[in-house]
Each structure stands twice: as C-alpha cells, then as structure tokens.
Amino acid sequence: WIMSLRTILSYIKKETKSLCVLNACSLNSATTWGHRYNFNLNQFSKRCYNTTRETQFKQLLVNSYGEPEEVVSLNVMTLPDIIKGTEVFARVLAAPVNPADINTIQGTYAYKPQFPFVPGNEGVLEVLEVGENVKELKKGDRIIPKLNALGTFRSALVAEEKDFIKIPSDIDPILASTIAVNPCTAYRMIKDYVPLQDGDVIIQNLANSAVGQAVIQIAADKGIKTINIVRPRPDLDKLKDFLESLGATLVIPLPDMRKNKDLLNELPKPRLGFNGVSGKDAAELIRMIEVGGTVVTYGGMARQPLFVPVGELIFRDIIFRGYWMTRWNLQHKDDPERITMLDYLFDLVRRGKFVPPPHELVPIEDFKTALRLAMPAKGMTNRKQILVFN
Amino acid sequence: WIMSLRTILSYIKKETKSLCVLNACSLNSATTWGHRYNFNLNQFSKRCYNTTRETQFKQLLVNSYGEPEEVVSLNVMTLPDIIKGTEVFARVLAAPVNPADINTIQGTYAYKPQFPFVPGNEGVLEVLEVGENVKELKKGDRIIPKLNALGTFRSALVAEEKDFIKIPSDIDPILASTIAVNPCTAYRMIKDYVPLQDGDVIIQNLANSAVGQAVIQIAADKGIKTINIVRPRPDLDKLKDFLESLGATLVIPLPDMRKNKDLLNELPKPRLGFNGVSGKDAAELIRMIEVGGTVVTYGGMARQPLFVPVGELIFRDIIFRGYWMTRWNLQHKDDPERITMLDYLFDLVRRGKFVPPPHELVPIEDFKTALRLAMPAKGMTNRKQILVFN
Structure with missing residues (x-):
C-alpha cells in the first residue's frame, strides 16, 4: 500500500x-x-x-x-x-x-x-x-x-x-x-518487519532513548534478546544496570563493539536492527546483522544521512527500511490492530513489565x-x- | 530465505x-x-x-x-x-x-x-x-x-x-x-522487487553500463518507461541517441536532473530505482522515487557507501535493497525460473530487441x-x- x-x-x-x-x-x-x-x-x-x-x-x-x-x-x-x-x-x-x-x-x-x-x-x-x-x-x-x-x-x-x-x-x-508514540513505535518495529521467535536477537543503537527502552521491555516480554549499543558516558555502569533492569541482554558502548566479540558471538546473529542514530556510526550495527536481515531506521540523532556500505546491500542482502509512527497511524486509523497493540502495552504496564522512561x-x-x-541534541541525560x- | x-x-x-x-x-x-x-x-x-x-x-x-x-x-x-x-x-x-x-x-x-x-x-x-x-x-x-x-x-x-x-x-x-550476468541482473531487478505494469516507470543511474543497457531494452519490451541518469560527457548527444535507440524514455546527465523537472513531471513517479553508483550522487535518484518505492543497489561505481537521507527512510518509506546475481543463482540453481529467464532473453535477441553492449x-x-x-575506474567509454x- x-x-x-x-x-x-x-x-x-x-x-x-x-x-x-x-x-x-x-x-x-x-x-x-x-x-x-x-x-x-x-x-x-x-x-x-x-x-x-x-x-x-x-x-x-x-x-x-x-x-x-x-x-x-x-x-x-x-x-x-x-x-x-x-x-x-x-x-x-x-x-x-x-x-x-x-x-x-x-x-x-x-x-x-x-x-x-x-x-x-x-x-x-x-x-x-x-x-x-x-x-x-x-x-x-x-x-x-x-x-x-x-x-x-x-x-x-x-x-x-x-x-x-x-x-x-x-x-x-x-x-x-x-x-502512543515511542512504545508503539517499538512494538511495531518488533512486529512488522522480521518474524521473530523466542530466543531471537534484536540489535539497536540509541538504546537509552524512549524508543530504545520500550524495545528492551517489549522484547524481554516476548523472549527476544536485545543487544543495546549506547554512547560512551561517565555513568555507563549506572546506565547498564538500568537497561539491564528493564530486560536488556547486552549493553555495549559503541567503541567497544569489537572488543566484545566473544560476548556477541555467544548470541545468534540478529536478523533485525533498529537505528535511531544514522550517520557513519550506524555501520557498526549494520555489520552485526545476519545476511538477509533488516535494519529499520526511526531516527537520525547524528544529523547525517545513513551511510550504507555497498557490500552490505549487494553481498549481504541487508534490507534498509524506515519507520514512521505517523504514517502507520494514518494507514491504520480505525484498524482493530491499533487497539490490540494498546491493550498489549497497557497489559504490560499492569503486569509491571513496562515503566515509562525517566521523566x-x-x-x-x-x-x-x-x-x-x-x-535531542542537548546532552545525553535528558529526562x-x-x-x-x- | x-x-x-x-x-x-x-x-x-x-x-x-x-x-x-x-x-x-x-x-x-x-x-x-x-x-x-x-x-x-x-x-x-x-x-x-x-x-x-x-x-x-x-x-x-x-x-x-x-x-x-x-x-x-x-x-x-x-x-x-x-x-x-x-x-x-x-x-x-x-x-x-x-x-x-x-x-x-x-x-x-x-x-x-x-x-x-x-x-x-x-x-x-x-x-x-x-x-x-x-x-x-x-x-x-x-x-x-x-x-x-x-x-x-x-x-x-x-x-x-x-x-x-x-x-x-x-x-x-x-x-x-x-x-548470464548483466542482462539476467537487469531482468531480475525489474521482476523481483516491485510489481510493475505497462506504463510504469523505472529510474536508474549508470544507465550506460551493461546492466543499464539491458534494463532499458527489457523495460522497453515490457512497456515500462525508463529515466536514465548518465554522467556528463563530451559525446552526450551520441550516448543519448544510442540509449534512445535501445528504448530509453529519457536520458539525463546527473547535474541536469533538476533542470529537467518539467520533462520528469510528465511521467508517473517511479516506484523502482536501480543504483549502480552509490555515494552521494545516488541522492538525486532516491529523491525521485515515489513514497513507498524501492531502490535496488547493484554496484558502487563511486567507491563510497550509499548515502541515504534519513527522511527518505522515515518519512518517504523508501526501501533500500541490494541485488547480487551470484546469490540469486545459488538460491535458484536448478529452478525452472532460470530457464524461463534465459528463454525470454534469447527470444528478445531473436526478435531483434536486444543487442549486447558495445564490445x-x-x-x-x-x-x-x-x-x-x-x-571499471578507467574511463567512461570502455567497451x-x-x-x-x-
């Protein structure tokens, strides 16, 4: 459509x-x-x-x-x-x-x-x-x-x-x-692009964003593991503890991705990645995606285009798509699926498995x-x- | 798969x-x-x-x-x-x-x-x-x-x-x-990504490549129009005549894309684009694609990553994929579809509607x-x- x-x-x-x-x-x-x-x-x-x-x-x-x-x-x-x-x-x-x-x-x-x-x-x-x-x-x-x-x-x-x-x-x-915006974005990105099963893995950057936190919590509830790339920061351990308390499988600052090869190799290769950063830094996320997998971009925090290495498209068959909640809402304005989604999220809240981002x-x-x-550009600790x- | x-x-x-x-x-x-x-x-x-x-x-x-x-x-x-x-x-x-x-x-x-x-x-x-x-x-x-x-x-x-x-x-x-390589690449890219009908439009860069020429000829045979972006060159008119003789609808050098807005607006917006160049120059092709359309990359002549403006992914829902003939052949090694494809191409040759690139x-x-x-990097007039x- x-x-x-x-x-x-x-x-x-x-x-x-x-x-x-x-x-x-x-x-x-x-x-x-x-x-x-x-x-x-x-x-x-x-x-x-x-x-x-x-x-x-x-x-x-x-x-x-x-x-x-x-x-x-x-x-x-x-x-x-x-x-x-x-x-x-x-x-x-x-x-x-x-x-x-x-x-x-x-x-x-x-x-x-x-x-x-x-x-x-x-x-x-x-x-x-x-x-x-x-x-x-x-x-x-x-x-x-x-x-x-x-x-x-x-x-x-x-x-x-x-x-x-x-x-x-x-x-x-x-x-x-x-x-209605961030958790629904996370829900749809998890559900609409790649069919995932219990034990599958999602990789995302900007894992500390409101969308990122929602991805972690929804994925954890569905038995899906998450690799969470964050920006380096002084209070990294605190952030790590927080995201792990939400259900994050791994939390790794971007420059340490290659250092953590062993940890990453213990998990199945992700077939789905969420990119809220774009620019050159997203290359590290793209590199981790399984052949034939999908990267869904929902943000451009780096204020640069997404740099896609040509080999990732041609030889590794990675698919690049974008997600916009506004478009989904327009296309599904009166779709019962919308109520199903909200019901699931409210149920997650009632079960104590979903908390809003610090605010x-x-x-x-x-x-x-x-x-x-x-x-967005005014620092990393925004509530x-x-x-x-x- | x-x-x-x-x-x-x-x-x-x-x-x-x-x-x-x-x-x-x-x-x-x-x-x-x-x-x-x-x-x-x-x-x-x-x-x-x-x-x-x-x-x-x-x-x-x-x-x-x-x-x-x-x-x-x-x-x-x-x-x-x-x-x-x-x-x-x-x-x-x-x-x-x-x-x-x-x-x-x-x-x-x-x-x-x-x-x-x-x-x-x-x-x-x-x-x-x-x-x-x-x-x-x-x-x-x-x-x-x-x-x-x-x-x-x-x-x-x-x-x-x-x-x-x-x-x-x-x-x-x-x-x-x-x-087996270039025309089959063109054939599959036309057939496998976006369902096209008579009168639909494909846009491509590197239109003078062997793949580009095959795209023009196969598309013309199927009643599909082609917008062909080429690099500026001294013998542009000659190239234009040649590509038009193959069936090209429009042939436009990259820097003149915006100058030719009127010509381009006369055609339906393409839902499918083929990119053999990548780098920053592909942005001009991406910009032309209809909301929800697909860009298939098969080459990186610019020797740079593909620069994808984030808004094209999020707000315009453009899908970016790659094509590799080697992978298709592996996945369809003994598939009758392969014979169907070759039969079509040989038939095109017999009907005088397909000529090989200058060689x-x-x-x-x-x-x-x-x-x-x-x-590939040694000039533009290679046979x-x-x-x-x-």
Whole structure:
C-alpha cells in the first residue's frame, strides 16, 4: 500500500480540520501540579470539574518556525460555550514533549502545519462533556488522539469524537501519556518487519532513548534478546544496570563493539536492527546483522544521512527500511490492530513489565524549560519532559 | 530465505571442487581470432575439433591478489586423457571480462578463491566430449556455467554435467556469452522487487553500463518507461541517441536532473530505482522515487557507501535493497525460473530487441589489454572486453 507524502499530509490536514482552535484564558487555579510521577490526577480532575464548566484555557502557540524558546508563546483563550453534535470537550491531563514536536516547531519535520498552530502530538485527555451525537465516549473517559498534530500542548480542547481513541482508566495517565508514540513505535518495529521467535536477537543503537527502552521491555516480554549499543558516558555502569533492569541482554558502548566479540558471538546473529542514530556510526550495527536481515531506521540523532556500505546491500542482502509512527497511524486509523497493540502495552504496564522512561512533570507555565530540555541534541541525560496543566 | 555469507561461499567451493584444473599447453593454432563481432565461431569450432582430440590448452592463472596486469599470467596446461562418468569436456568460445572478475583478481570481491585460481565467471562453451553417464548434454551443445567461479578464462575445461546449463545453438555465441550476468541482473531487478505494469516507470543511474543497457531494452519490451541518469560527457548527444535507440524514455546527465523537472513531471513517479553508483550522487535518484518505492543497489561505481537521507527512510518509506546475481543463482540453481529467464532473453535477441553492449573480442594472448580496459575506474567509454580462445 503506497501513499504519496502529499496525500499523507492532505489526510493530516483533513483530519485536523475538525479541530476547533480553542479560545482559552488563564485558569489561574490555586492548585499547582506536583512534579512527582505519582501525583494524583484523578483527584485533581474531580476537584476542578465536578460542578461548573471552566471556560478559559491555556495553550502554547507557534507563530513562525524557529528555536522553540523563541517562537513558542503561552496564550490564554476562551472555549466555545456549547459542545455540539459529535464534538467532545476534553481537558489534557499530560502531554509529553517528543523530538518530533521540537522538529515541528523548528520547521524541520516532515509535517509542516500552518501558522499559528498549537504544537503537541501526544497526550492523555479526560472527557469533560460530549455533544448530543457522540456515541462511544462519555464524561470521565480517558482518551488519546487518533492522529498526530492534534495540538496537545493546551489545557483543553474541543474535537470530533472520531479523532480519539478511548484508553483504560486504571492506567496512570502520566504513563499512558507516553504510550502512543515511542512504545508503539517499538512494538511495531518488533512486529512488522522480521518474524521473530523466542530466543531471537534484536540489535539497536540509541538504546537509552524512549524508543530504545520500550524495545528492551517489549522484547524481554516476548523472549527476544536485545543487544543495546549506547554512547560512551561517565555513568555507563549506572546506565547498564538500568537497561539491564528493564530486560536488556547486552549493553555495549559503541567503541567497544569489537572488543566484545566473544560476548556477541555467544548470541545468534540478529536478523533485525533498529537505528535511531544514522550517520557513519550506524555501520557498526549494520555489520552485526545476519545476511538477509533488516535494519529499520526511526531516527537520525547524528544529523547525517545513513551511510550504507555497498557490500552490505549487494553481498549481504541487508534490507534498509524506515519507520514512521505517523504514517502507520494514518494507514491504520480505525484498524482493530491499533487497539490490540494498546491493550498489549497497557497489559504490560499492569503486569509491571513496562515503566515509562525517566521523566519530569512540567507545568505549562514552565514550557520554555520543558522545550529546552527536550531538545535531542542537548546532552545525553535528558529526562522526558511531560507537560501538565492547571 | 536467509543464507549466511559463509554458507554461500562454502556452496561455491563445493560446487567448484568438481572442476579439474586443467593441464593445458599452447595450441599454437595458425588460426587467429578476428576482432569483429561476427567472427564465425561455429566454423572455427568444426575446423579444430572434428577429427582429433586436442590435449593442450591455455588458461589465465592468478597466484596472488593485486592489479590484474601484475598478478595474472597465461599458462599452458595439459588436459586429462579420458573424460569419465558425469564429466563434460568443453571448449570456451567466449568469456566476457566483468567488473566482478577484476575485483575478484584484486581481492576486493565478496568471493575470495584460493590460489592459484583461474578467473572468469561468465562465458559460453561448446561441448566436445561427454562421459558415459552424462544424460542431457552431447557433443556440439552450447552451455553456460550454472554458478559463478567456474573459471572461464581458459580455452577449455572439464567439469561435471550438473555445473552447466544448455543454451540454444542458434544464438550468436558472443552475444550469448554476455547474457548470464548483466542482462539476467537487469531482468531480475525489474521482476523481483516491485510489481510493475505497462506504463510504469523505472529510474536508474549508470544507465550506460551493461546492466543499464539491458534494463532499458527489457523495460522497453515490457512497456515500462525508463529515466536514465548518465554522467556528463563530451559525446552526450551520441550516448543519448544510442540509449534512445535501445528504448530509453529519457536520458539525463546527473547535474541536469533538476533542470529537467518539467520533462520528469510528465511521467508517473517511479516506484523502482536501480543504483549502480552509490555515494552521494545516488541522492538525486532516491529523491525521485515515489513514497513507498524501492531502490535496488547493484554496484558502487563511486567507491563510497550509499548515502541515504534519513527522511527518505522515515518519512518517504523508501526501501533500500541490494541485488547480487551470484546469490540469486545459488538460491535458484536448478529452478525452472532460470530457464524461463534465459528463454525470454534469447527470444528478445531473436526478435531483434536486444543487442549486447558495445564490445571488443580479444584473443587470450592479449589478456593484459582486456583486463586493463575492463577496469571499471578507467574511463567512461570502455567497451566490454570479451576473451576469445584459439
């Protein structure tokens, strides 16, 4: 199934046209968000919305492409009074800042929204009110956006029911807010390219990224071993312990790959590799792949093209592909497979086999800090920045 | 179906073990080969072999890796007296020198034979004598090697019947000698990666190579259009005329790709691209491929890795694969599909829709000239060098 980029983008536009860009104004709630992971959003939600309709909300707005700290502003806008027909009025509980959000603001992403736009592709929302023709959703339901570019960096929004997927309410919303992009990317890359069995091996670089951590945990749950390439760093042992606690089979810094030949030779050669780095450094990962295997690229942290030695293509028959969650979502918008995937991930969470990446909760007012710390190139110890709203 | 390189190489070794390395000595025939394409090999064959068994033959030998002119020598060896069991005794009519032969001699090819070895992967032979247990082949049959590394750069050889494929005798042997590698590569790349229909488009670089010319002719026969990227050169118009005479839809030198946007936009976007160049220059070809399309690499004329922009993988879903005729032959050694492919190509020849690349016939004694002119890096106007034997 092949779709031109133009078609993909026109789909995105069509799907997001139904969104009302909200007029919201400052809530000035006396309640402030705790920065701790276990802050009880349910209680907060009840406290704020049980009696009266809030009409003023906050949103981030982008008026031109550029560095996030310079081009993003916090706005106060008013919400429409009446929720009509198939519309859903929902408040955003938490919205993580992903590299794709940064790149969208910078204007370097494949999807280039028109100005002004509210950034934010991912997040967990709670339904506060539904229109008379809304069928599946009701007040109190937790929902996530069905497609990217919904603009989740705002405290509430009104959109069509069909723009959302309902998720279970027993899952911590902070954790749930980070499920739709990175863990789903990991899940699909493990499932869709090479049929793997118990005992098979996946090799990946950028193993410490949110996708990398999700790969480790999902693979471990499926009995698949992982070779995890990381960048050298002073606290390597700590990182190693952490990734091994998630289920990593081997964690090796890039320059030591050849030194660890014996360890690597004890494992079957991987038929599947995940590349989030690209550039020249990916050659070390490619070299490890079994003849006829596949390398799936989902990122370019090195800010260089992927250098593919010609012999790896011709003589070793390695297949190079790319993965983009946005495309998969577009192609599988209403596919039950999507629910199957989310159910599996939530079940993994319930079984205690999936934890979100280390993160920080940042109130929307501190958005500049969140955007700065979410910049991919600004160091290796970044915690995932998750915006919360009050 | 996945085969490790080690297994592939061990297959090659196993398959070639059955070959006798012949003792041949100088024939010193008074007849010398014409350099013209239409030299009548059939008549020559009858003149030499109709009554007495020749026992002395010439072969090229490689004793160490290095530059062909330095490490290849012409040897004279004697043939075994009796052809036994399932053996076939055949003389080589013509053997083209391909880039892979040069790289094998240089020691830079994926297949590294043990010293001393007779180079030459391709060629057409004529059966002179068969062992008592040979079933399908008989005196006078034309044959080609079933696998690479048979060592065709010698005037005759003895090998097992199972090492050969019989080809029709009505096809000019010089033309037939160039069928098994380059046109078969073109045929498989057109057939095996993306299902194409009448009116679809293929884009390729290195369009003037033997593979490129075969792509143009086979595609034209199948109603598929071709965009052909060539290197700029003084005699561009001549080359353009030549490739268009073969059936090329568009012939554009690399730096003019963007200048020819209008011409290119008139065609459907290609879903399949063939890359024989790699390096940075292949980016221009990749850029032209439709979202979800495939780029098949069969060469690295630029002597650089293939530079793949990360966005082409992630956002445009382009798939990058490699093609190696040697692997396909190993995987389809006795597959009827192989005969189907050769039958199609010979039929194309008979219909006047396939001509071999411009070439020169070189007597084995002038092997140094042939090897020098066959070096891929030595300029753009090389004619295919085809060794002939007397």
